[in-house]
Amino acid sequence: MIRFFQLTLIALVLISSAAIAAGPDTSKRSKTAISKNTPIIKKSLLSKTVRLGSPVFIRIVKSKDGSLNDGYLELFLKSEYGQYDFYKSWPICTYSGDLGPKLKQGDGQSPEGFYFVTPSRMNPYSSYHLSFNLGYPNAYDRAHGRTGDYLMVHGNCVSIGCYAMTDPVIEEVYTIMNAAYDKGQPYVRVHAFPFPMTDENMAINSGNTNIEFWRNLKTGWDWFETHRKPPNVTVESKTYEFGPAN
Numbered sequence: 001m002i003r004f005f006q007l008t009l010i011a012l013v014l015i016s017s018a019a020i021a022a023g024p025d026t027s028k029r030s031k032t033a034i035s036k037n038t039p040i041i042k043k044s045l046l047s048k049t050v051r052l053g054s055p056v057f058i059r060i061v062k063s064k065d066g067s068l069n070d071g072y073l074e075l076f077l078k079s080e081y082g083q084y085d086f087y088k089s090w091p092i093c094t095y096s097g098d099l100g101p102k103l104k105q106g107d108g109q110s111p112e113g114f115y116f117v118t119p120s121r122m123n124p125y126s127s128y129h130l131s132f133n134l135g136y137p138n139a140y141d142r143a144h145g146r147t148g149d150y151l152m153v154h155g156n157c158v159s160i161g162c163y164a165m166t167d168p169v170i171e172e173v174y175t176i177m178n179a180a181y182d183k184g185q186p187y188v189r190v191h192a193f194p195f196p197m198t199d200e201n202m203a204i205n206s207g208n209t210n211i212e213f214w215r216n217l218k219t220g221w222d223w224f225e226t227h228r229k230p231p232n233v234t235v236e237s238k239t240y241e242f243g244p245a246n
Contacts, residue, residue: 102141130154
């Protein structure tokens, strides 16, 4: 009987490990997008030190200078030298709400903070072409009593609390993330900010009620700018803490 339970436990561990290692689910739509974009992306990377399948880091910026609807999404790929090289930036087609974090279900705000996307959070069947779930609320959001769910980056250029891209853009981003998962990346870090966290922009927005929250975000922004590697992010005493990523 003990032997039976041991074998059962081993089987469950193996099944669980396989599930974790499995790549994103696919649909006819996602397969078509990946098939179309893969050769184009490979060709664009021929002269670079990164490849399709290299680890991915994504940074979302709601606004370049505090204006609405001038935000962008940046994608970085890990080079053979260990740092993350800039790949491309795309305009965010639209997002809802103002600068500042999402606080509760139904407030129409797009989240700000540090998130990660596992393969299971990729949605090839999305009602908004293709999408991935940011994982809101994260540990920080929960510690502060923030509520909401299904906060996405998706296509179709419409948003209620999400970051909406055009369909061609989400296809390209989706293809690159999918390739990284296939090569073994367990999750993609996605960091969302109100604006570029420069000293100048922080000074301009020093009177905003979110300034203390943004100062905490700035530490994570500065980490990447300094090291060219996204930090490992934890939450201690309701505050984001940053350190070297594994």
